[in-house]
Amino acid sequence: MPPPTDAAERAYIDRSCRAPVLFFFGSALFWLLVGTFFALVTSIKLHDPEFMTRAPLPDVAKFQAGGSLNANPISMQDVGFLTFGRFRASHLNAVAYGWASSAAIGVGVWLMARLCRVPLRRPALVTTAGVLWNIGIAVGIAGILAGQSTSVEWLEFPPYAALIIGIAYAMIAVWAVDMFASRQCDHVYVTLWYVLAAFFWFPWLYATANILILLKPVQGSVQAIVNWWFGHNVLGLWFTPIGIGAAYYMIPKVIGRPIHSYYLSAIGFWSLALFYSWNGGHHLIGGPLPAWVITASIVASVMMVIPVVVTAVNHHMTMRGHFGMLRYSPTLRFIVFGAMSYTLVSLQGSSMAIRSLNKISHFTHYTIGHAHFGLYAFFTMVMFGCMYYIVPRLCGCEWRSAYLIRLHFWAAAYGIFFMIIALTVGGLVQGLMLADPAKDFVGEIVPMTRPYLVGRSLSGVLLSIGHVVFAYHFILMVLQLGRREGGPVYFNPVEAEVRP
Amino acid sequence: MNRMRNLFIGFFATFICSWLGLVLAPHIQFGGLKEYLNEDDNQYLPPARTGLAERGSQVYAANxxxxxxxxxVRPAHQGYDLARGWGARRTVARDYIHDRPHFLGTMRTGPDLTNIGHRQNSVAWHHKHLFAPATVSKGSIMPPFRYLYRKQRIVGAPSPDALQIEGPDAPEPGFEIVPTEDAKALVAYLVSLNRMYPLPEAPVDQ
Structure with a gap:
C-alpha cells in the first residue's frame, strides 16, 4: 500500500519506476548518439559525396592477381555499408525508434504510474520489452547497413527486425492496459488519455503497415497511401500524443497551478485523434492516387488547426503570469520551447498541405526542415525537459551542473533554429528554381543548394555538442554522482529563491 | 470519460475511421488493378519486368x-514535372502495379526517374554514371557506387563490359573495372523505367 502523504506517495511511485524507466532513458540516449553520428555523416555526404566512402580492407584484385598480402597490405576500399542511402535510413530509424520512441516509452511509463497513482506493476515485463526493443533496433540497423533495407520510408527495418520490435511494443501495450485497469485515481487526467491512446494506437499502426507493405503486399499505389498513413501517424498518433501529454503534465506541475481549462483539453484531444489520423495523404499530393484520397487528407490537415490552436491557448493561459519561471527552471524551458514549436510546426504543416503551396515545397529540403522542426524542436525538446524532471526523482540526486544544462539547451536551441532556417530557405529557393524549367537541374539547382546543405551540417555539429553534454550529465546521474544537497538545480538560483 | 471502456471505444472509433478511409477504401477501389491490353500492338501495359530488372529493383531498394x-510525374496543374520533360503524362495507379515495394519517393535532390529508361537508355552511360557520377554529369552530388563494381586483372583481351574510365578513377595499368551482378541488375532496372505509353485513364496529348 502506498504511504499516506502525497509527497511520500509520489516518491514511492517514482522509486518503483526506477529500473525500467532509467533503462529506457539510457538506451534512448545511446541511440541518440548513434543516430546523431549517422546524421552528421549523412549530412556531410550530401554536399561532399566522397566523404567516408572507403574502409580499410585487403586489395582483393591485386591479391587474386598473384600478389601476397605482405606485398599488398590493407588499403582503402569502397564499401556498400557506408553509402549515403544506407546511412540516411540508419539515421532515421536510430532517432525515430531508438531515441524518440525509447524516450517516449520511458516518459509514458512514468506518467502512467504517476497518474494512475499506483506503483509500477510488472516492472520485469517493461524491462524485458525494453531489452527486446533494443535488440530489434540493433538488428534492424545492422540489416539496413548490410543492404537489406525495405526502402519504405519509416519502415526500413527488414521484417525480422520489425517482428522483434512489434513483440516488444505489444508487451508495452498489454502492460499499459493492465496498469490503467488497476488505477487508484478518481479522475483520469488528460495526459493519461494521450499516453494510453498512443500506447494503444502504435502497435496497430505498426502491424498493419508491416503486413500490408512487406509481408503480404498490396498493389503499388495502395502501398504508398498505407506507407504515408503509417508514416504520418507515427508522428501524429505516437510522438505527438506523448509529447503533448507530457507538456500537459509538466507545465502545471512545475509552475504549481492547475491546467487552464479541462474542457479545452478534451476538445484538443478528440479533435487530434479524429483529424491527425487522416493526414497521411498529403505526402502524395499530385501522386498516382484518386483525388478524393488526397483531398480528404488535405482537409484533415487544415482541420488540424483546431486541436493545435486549442492546445496552444490552453498551455498559454496556464503559463500566463509565470513566464518568468523560464529564466530558472530547466524543465520548463525545454518543455515550453517544445510546446511553442508544436504550435508553429503544426500550422506550417497545415499550410504545406494546401495544393498551391505544396506544388513548390513538395520534394524539396523544405519538407526535411519541417520534419526536423516537428521531431526535434517539438518532440525531442519536450523529452529532454521531461528527463530533466524525472531522472533526479529516480536517481535520488540532483543534476550536477546548471552550466551543463544551459550548454545543452543553447546548443540544441540554436542548432535546431539554424537547421530549420537553412533547410526552409534552401528548400524554398530549390522549389522555386525547380518550378522554372529553364533552370538546369545539375548545372544550376544542385550548386545553389550546396551552401544550405553545408549550413545544415554545421547546425548538426551544434546539436551533437548538446547531445554529448546531456549524455555525459545523464551518466553522472546514473552513477549516483549527482548533487545531494542544495535542492534542485536552477539556471539562475538567486531569482529562483525569490519566486512568488 | 473516466470509464475505461468509454475511453477505449473513443480511441478505437477515431482510429478505425482513418483505417477505413486511407487503408481499406483505397485497397478496395484501386488495389486490384489489372494490366491494360493495348489492342493495336497486343501489348500489356505496364509491361512486366525481366528477371534481371526485377532483381535490380531490389538493388535500388537496398541502396x-x-x-x-x-x-x-504530377499533372501539369500540380507542378513542373511535365514542363521539365520528366514524362509524357501524369502517372496513375496502374503504372505501379508491378512495384514491390513502391518507389514513389518524397525528395528530389536528384531528378525524377519515372522515365529515365526513355531519357537515357545507354547501358554504358549508366554504368559510368553510377561508378563516377560527376564524370558524366558535371556538378553532380550523387554518391559514387564504386562498390557495385570490381577491379580485376586483365587476362588476355579486356572484358567486353569493362568500363571506359579515365582520370583519377581509372584503374592501374593491367587492371580493368567491371560491373558486378548487382550493378548489371540495377542498370537493367533503370533502363526498364519507361512509362511513356498511354493508358485509357491517362492519355498522352499529341
Missing part, C-alpha cells in the same frame, strides 16, 4: 535510391 529520386 536507398528513393531518398533522392522520385518515381512519379
Amino acid at each position: 536507398g535510391c528513393i531518398y533522392c529520386h522520385t518515381q512519379q
